[in-house]
Amino acid sequence: xxxxxxxxxxxxxxIFVALAFDFMNGFHDGANSISTIxxxxxxxxxxxxxxxxxxxxxxxxxxxxxxxxxxxxxTVDPAFVDYYVIFGALMGALAWNIITWYYGIPSSSSHALVxxxxxxxxxKSMSGAxxxxxxxxxxxxxxxxxxxxxxxxxxxxxxxxxxxxxKHTPHEASKWFRxxxxxxxxxxxxxxxxxxxxxxxxxxxxLLITAGxxxxxxxxxxxxxxxxxxxxxxxxxxxxGWRIVKTMGSKITKLNSVSGSCASMGGAIALGLxxxxxxxxxxxxxxxxxxxxVGAASDVKAxxxxxxxxxxxxxxxxxxxxxxxxxxxxxxxxxxx
Numbered sequence: 190x191x192x193x194x195x196x197x198x199x200x201x202x203x204i205f206v207a208l209a210f211d212f213m214n215g216f217h218d219g220a221n222s223i224s225t226i227x228x229x230x231x232x233x234x235x236x237x238x239x240x241x242x243x244x245x246x247x248x249x250x251x252x253x254x255x256x257x258x259x260x261x262x263x264t265v266d267p268a269f270v271d272y273y274v275i276f277g278a279l280m281g282a283l284a285w286n287i288i289t290w291y292y293g294i295p296s297s298s299s300h301a302l303v304x305x306x307x308x309x310x311x312x313k314s315m316s317g318a319x320x321x322x323x324x325x326x327x328x329x330x331x332x333x334x335x336x337x338x339x340x341x342x343x344x345x346x347x348x349x350x351x352x353x354x355x356k357h358t359p360h361e362a363s364k365w366f367r368x369x370x371x372x373x374x375x376x377x378x379x380x381x382x383x384x385x386x387x388x389x390x391x392x393x394x395x396l397l398i399t400a401g402x403x404x405x406x407x408x409x410x411x412x413x414x415x416x417x418x419x420x421x422x423x424x425x426x427x428x429x430g431w432r433i434v435k436t437m438g439s440k441i442t443k444l445n446s447v448s449g450s451c452a453s454m455g456g457a458i459a460l461g462l463x464x465x466x467x468x469x470x471x472x473x474x475x476x477x478x479x480x481x482x483v484g485a486a487s488d489v490k491a492x493x494x495x496x497x498x499x500x501x502x503x504x505x506x507x508x509x510x511x512x513x514x515x516x517x518x519x520x521x522x523x524x525x526x
Contacts, residue, residue, distance in 0.1 A: 195272050199526065200400050203272055204393055206279045208421045211389035213286050214298040215245065215425025218385060218472050222378040222426075226453070231370050231446065242427035244375050245382030249419040252383035254407055255467025260391025262405055263324030264303060265310045267398050270319075275396050276522040277309030278302065281515025285507060296503045297471035301511040302388055303328055308512025309519040328469055332504060335459060335470040336478030343455030343482030350451055351486075366450040373453035378426075380460030381472045386422045388469055390414055448483045455479035474504060 222244075223237040232240060261267070282301040289296040303325070310319045354365075393414050397403035403410060456476035463470040477500060484492040 195400055199272055200396070203275050203279070203396055206276070206283070207389050207393050207396070208417060210279050210283050210286070210298075210302065210392075211386065211418050211421035212425040213283060213290075214385050214389070215242075215422040216428055217286050217290050217425075218298050218381065219245070219422075219426030222374055222381050222453070222472075222476070224476075226370055226374045226449065231367060231374075231449070237374075238427050240371075240374070241378040241381075242423040244378035245386070245426050246419050246423040248379045248382030248386065249415065251379060252387070252464050254387060254390065254410070254415070256384055256387035256464060256469050257391040257394060257410075258407060259324055259467050259469055260302075260306075260388050261394040261398070263321055264306055264328070265321060265325075266319045267395055267405070268319075269310055269314055270395055270399050271313070272396065272399060273519055273522045273526060274306070274309040274313055275392065275399065276526060277312065277515040277517075277519030278305035279392065280518035280522075281305030281308055281511045281513075284514045284518075285511040289503065289507075294500070294503045296500075296507050297473045299385060299388055299469055299471045300328070300332065300504070300507045302392065303469065304508035304511035305515035306392070307508070308515035311512070312516035312519045329508075331463070331468060331470045332474065332508075335463065336474040336481075338459045338462075339456050339475040339478030340482035340485075342458050343452050343479030344486040345482075346451040346455050347448060347483045347486035350447060354447075363446045366446045370446050370450040370453065373450050373457055376457035377453050377460065377472075377476065380457050380464055381426075382419060382422060384460060384464045384470060385472060386418045387464075389418045389421070393418070448487060452476065452480045452483045455482060471504070 219238065219241055222241045223232075223234075226232050226240075227234055227237050231237075279302075282298065282305040285296070285301040285304075286298055307320060307325065311317060313319075354361075390410075394403060394410050397410070397414075398405065453476075456472075456479040459475045459479065460470065460472060463475075477497070481492055481497055
């Protein structure tokens with residue numbers, strides 16, 4: 190092991206802050222995977238959070254660390270990153286998550302983290318030179334692409350389901366989807382754990398590279414980092430964030446077992462594809478797009494477009510807002526850390 194380039198106490202503190210962000214990610218975004226099954230009464234809230242937390246952690250055994258690699262070395266140049274930058278990035282993302290959680294706004298923890306990392310790095314360099322535009326540009330593009338893909342898949346599943354069960358009553362159709370809804374939510378929870386836990390893994394990996402105890406080779410990443418990040422997000426999901434469950438499960442459009450299954454499955458498919466491709470997408474954006482797609486396929490007027498528009502505003506301001514807070518926290522960190 191190479192010599193540390195920072196004190197062990199500073200390294201430990203920043204790892205703790207990173208895991209706190211990961212925990213808050215589960216607390217903040219875990220509602221996305223369970224909102225449909227709670228809204229339709231498939232599971233009680235307590236059952237739902239335990240269900241989602243289990244599959245968040247189980248994602249550890251399914252997905253490779255492609256998303257972690259994108260965050261760790263594909264967003265900003267690691268050569269420009271020091272522990273002040275990591276501190277600023279994490280504090281900016283945490284602050285934005287707490288604000289949006291308090292007001293019940295389903296914003297993206299993923300984009301808060303990316304915005305924080307870019308904002309703190311730019312504050313240090315006083316330029317955009319450290320930004321890896323190929324990776325950061327892809328993340329920006331998927332602010333639009335991921336909800337659009339969720340919308341298309343969710344709407345297509347709803348239309349296909351309506352055609353298959355066209356000769357059945359709604360009550361008869363709902364019987365088929367009670368277990369299917371749980372399967373869809375399980376797959377979505379796997380995608381949530383696989384995509385979002387890896388973002389914190391990527392940040393800690395970047396921190397260890399900065400500290401001189403790891404390299405850009407994924408084989409040098411300690412497994413305790415992987416296990417602790419998956420546990421933290423699962424624990425955060427278990428404790429839950431019910432303000433956001435209400436928004437996702439009922440304020441956008443009314444869901445039943447059929448539409449809830451289609452929404453969860455649409456989000457799960459879109460999220461799984463992105464995770465296997467190593468693209469850090471927003472689980473919030475993906476499931477929101479799928480819910481809107483399902484609602485629009487049933488009845489365009491059933492979608493509360495004003496609520497949806499407010500959510501989109503939050504999505505757009507997340508990266509610059511968290512980046513600004515991160516830049517301020519970076520400056521504070523250079524004075525007191």
